[in-house]
Amino acid sequence: MKKIIAVITICFSVLGLQAQELKSPDGNLKMKFSLKENGTPAYQLFYKGEEVIKTSTLGLALKDDSTSLMDGFEISATKTSNFDETWKPVWGEQAEIRNHYNELAIALDQPSTDRKMIIRFRMFDDGLGFRYEFPKQKNLVYFVIKEEHTQFAMTGDHTAYWIPGDYDTQEYDYTTSKLTEIRDHFDDAVTSNASQNQFSKTGVQTALMMKTADGIYINLHEAALKDYSLMSLNLDDKKLIFESWLTPDAIGNKGYIQAPAVSPWRTIMVSDDARDILASNITLNLNEPNEIEDTSWIKPIKYVGVWWEMITGKSTWAYTDEFPSVKLGETDFENAKPNGKHGANTQHVKEYIDFAAENGFDAVLVEGWNEGWEDWFGKSKDYVFDFVTPYPDFDVAEIQQYAKSKGVEMMMHHETSSSVRNYERHLDTAYQFMKKYGYNSVKSGYVGDIIPRGEFHYGQWMVNHYLYAVKKAADYHIMVNAHEAVRPTGLRRTWPNLIGNESARGTEYQAFGGSNPNHVTILPFTRLIGGPMDYTPGIFEMDVSKLNPDNNSHVNATLANQLALYVTMYSPLQMAADLPENYMRFPDAFQFIKDVAVDWDKSLYLEAEPGEYITIARKAKGTENWFVGNVNGTTPRTSKIKLDFLNEGKNYEATIYADAKGADYKTNPQAYKITKKTVTSKSTLKVTSAPGGGYAISIFEKK
Template sequence: MKHLLHTALFYFFVLQSANSQQLKSPNGKFIMEFTLQKDGTPSYSLNYKNKTVIKPSKLGLELKDDKKSLLNDFTVIDTKTTTFDETWKPVWGEVESIRNQYNELAVTLNQKGTDRQIIIRFRLFNDGLGFRYEFPAQKNLVYFVIKEERTQFVMTGDHTAFWIPGDYDTQEYDYTTSKLSEIRGLSEKAKTDNLSQTFFSPTGVQTSLMLKTADGLYINLHEAALINYSCMHLNLDDKNMIFESWLTPDEKGDKGYIQAPSHSPWRTVIVSDDAREILASKMTLNLNDPCKIEDTSWIKPIKYVGVWWEMISGKSTWSYTDEFPSVQLGVTDFSKAKPNSTHGANNANVKKYIDFAAANGFGGVLVEGWNEGWEDWFGHYKDYVFDFVTPYPDFDVKGLHEYAKSKGVKMIMHHETSGSVRNYERHMDKAYQFMKDNGYDAVKSGYVGSIIANGNNHYNQFMINHYQYAIEKAAEYKIMVNAHEAVRPTGICRTYPNLIGNEAARGTEYQAFGGSKPNHVTLLPFTRLIGGPMDYTPGIFEMDLSKFSPNNKSRVNSTIANQLALYVTLYSPLQMAADFPEHYNKFPDAFQFIKDVAVDWSESNYLEAEPGQYVTVARKAKGNNNWFIGNVNGYEPRTSNINFAFLEKGKKYTATIYADGKDANYKTNPQAYTVRKIQVTNTSKLSQLSAAGGGYAISVIENKK
């Protein structure tokens, strides 16, 4: 039940002076102090269990073409405090219900000489701090342009950081682990090629940024509820160990167009001395608005297969023909073209995937490359690149829908924009209606390449508004969205749960582009997944791509057991079995776990966690008493020790353990695995070896009486 109560001032903070207030978390472990410095600059600091997390850090915004920015000369004219405590139920998620409990301080500031007012609102949870800038309606601050947001996060030392380079266009990088002082020297090495990338600083990094202090504190810096504002990166002053916000600009260098009343996204600091609590935090979701979709019955978690990995790996192609050097939609006649014999999205191949999905209990089939335009889709700054409704001659939209429907399988649409967002918005209503007319309830959208709209980047305000528009428009048509190459999520899936997946990080496809670090998947839960689920596309069983795609010499840096574990450790309500049906048929006992594992959960317990080294998670399937456990491991082999205390007392279960083989190794022996069954109860314990780049997966099924 929702509980909102205004309470006495002294209950939340001690008024130390006219310009200094303290705010405590509900459990008393956090103390945030707001201070107005002598020159009227607002600042804050944060302590956790009597340890300083954030030293006094300045707040404010630098404005463009304005004689005076929103940085200093402020006075406090009002403070308000509230306490809030509710429990809400997500449409889908890692848990069945989420507690949202915080104490809040809202400080209203008035600027001398301009008579402009801003509010800085702080919310202190039991797992960290969120704060934002608010711009109330007023005559002296109506329209303004942000030159830069000057939010600081002053560190207490040279922490260990798990980071990717600051970039306005992509997050598709492997993570680098280093001291803060080493970022500058490693920034060039940390960069890898991408189809669109724009770096801004040798000490720039992206959020969600994970840090660890020398005395064992884990700190996560991110943002929540990114709407109508530019994405925030962080730039490090490595002499003083100060991170400062760095917003993504537009083509003119402007970083935000604001009309009051409005507010910024929340800036978030999640802290614990236990890494597992970082992963379990729901603060990012709690800082977003409640669900705005009245009827959510059509939003359903799903496992799927699809025509995708064969194109990514080079076995087949998206394009239909090799005859046309260029394509003009409505002019180019594909009915007279000679097929190239490598086009993956053909009727026979798609039916094979539909049959496989139906035979193995998968709910959906994704098909990429079904629509005209792929012959010259990339690299030409082409505005009218796709119309999202015209199929190639060998793809029967209606016939395949009817075939899939007869098998109890849903088709998943693919919309690649090629960065031409004006073109996508031009066609969006027609494209979504086409989906509904043909039985498609979900779309995977893509934004590969540079943005074709006045030189914008993927993460500036213009594009943030586009992604939000696509989500809200899809909700009107009751369509679920899985956005790739879009901005990394910030918990908006609470408000619009039809945003059922995102990429926004280095996913499985990079295993076909030269590989990813074997500990990459031990870092994603601490970084990218803090803001929302990832469509990582796991489940690759054939690690040597040259065996089926001779020109591709890449290897997947993972064991089969590690691939199975990803279905549990990398949470998503949308999970793909990404490999080919024939590869799964070679390993039917291992494939059984992918068939069995749930995609929606009533309870999640993080059993072991250390960023960059290992993550072990146990999750209870929604609607029954079965559990699934996943462990992913980094570079070094280790023994994972867990107990089953999370199981219901008095019940007996059969645990099927899918583990690395004795000699398993991501480099030399990735397909070595074992499968065994044991009986367990809530008093059972397990010691299990995890190989380098390996792991294990366990299904724990309640015994029937």
């Protein structure tokens, strides 16, 4: 919904003009566009008068074409405009979002081929977005991208927070290093995964967060990724120039384009305050408005589920250990011997439903409910699941009726095993099955190598599949939470039923050997720039061996840190991921998870330094309740938080869930303390965070 619209447009033709400038509405950012002597497009970016992106060239190389869209251009015309609106997201971190930018569109002609291309720039107060546009024309209709050569030339050897460039996974811990050190650290940064393909020892993924020696924060990413391959970045570590690197298809091509068409937006966020990067809405604003007319069925969800016990090895997805292979429709599960560890059984699921109902959760997720888990992974198997046939011990109708009687929804799980053709073949039937049994949301998964074989998770073919599944789900009024999918690029503005993604190293890796304790202080600057993550926080028992004696992993966080994640790791889809019995051991701490909201009217970024700490305050949608979360890196730290965001003249009760003295993510993670204080808008809270720790605060108005 648009609240305010003010658009001023000035158009003029320019023949032979070789340089143009574009400033942000507040004047702090300035972009210079030019054509080099050989007709190659180039740009520079300045922040408060200082260069932050050196002269960087633009263009695309085309396959089987000696004359690519790289040089030989002339400026045929330019158009400038100003745009200002305030719109309301269906759900989000703010009730309203301002979309304010100045725009410059450069129309380019390539006389030797009679081809045309437009480069469109949009300058916001916190950054620049630009994209390639291919208008309708005779000499550029169907073409294949060999490589996109968009450059981002750095002004120095910045500190970068990066993960390896990969065509198939983003599930890596972040490495912090100088740009020139990426090559040296690359092999150590690569850890095992079900499917992975790195392309260069200096390749990294976006959103890439950097900090200059002068304290300028720079973030490189993309927005509105549709019908195009995902962009990673490859660094020339001698010249310190990043260049776009698109994900190829099975035969090495980077994209198939039919004009008229546009590329995704390439984004550069810049500020001297790290909090501005967290607060930026550039990614959302560069996407198209909401396509779904009736959004009444799209609702944020807080849920529990049969998941963590499987991840840790306490229980299994598979129903039986009898079958070395499964052929759906031919394998006799009715007469098979159960393995005794299958988590998705009717009685056990009812226990989770009871727990959800008693503690105010909206939904219950169940994984491993459907036939085929005995040989689902690593077999390059096409017909692996049908998404509608339950195991003998999972009574779909009985569970539906029981959940309904308790006022709880069930959340569907679709693991595709990356057999994407099979999923699309079954998608309508699977969604119809969901609606029949009252499932309004689905967690989909894409573990393993993609079928069709040779395709990658982040190529154009898969990018189109993910969006197809979301659009198809909208037809059935189903919300989608896609795991192992392409990272989000703000498409949830256009399709708000895309309520979550994984697409990064989530909590499950705490059961696979652990994650770095400062991981969650970097993710909001990187992965979450594109959209919310289903991080699955809320683990209270850090010693995984207590769930499964054969698993010696450790959750590298304090209990207070796990509470804070519900505020700092924004998502309209939040899971209380631990087992119910572990929450019952700490009922006073569990209260925060029960209280915390999942949809917000306002978000304030109080403190931030990537890799070190983040403190965020959020106001719950439609209430006067505030929640504050702080996550900390490896160095103990004390925050001083002013509560001047509270209403003046009102008294509030603040409940502070903090690390206790001696708390430590590794040696003493469950040491926490809870204090209550009466506070006002004039109050300041002083709270200490342990290594790998943090704090969470609920603030309710006193009646």
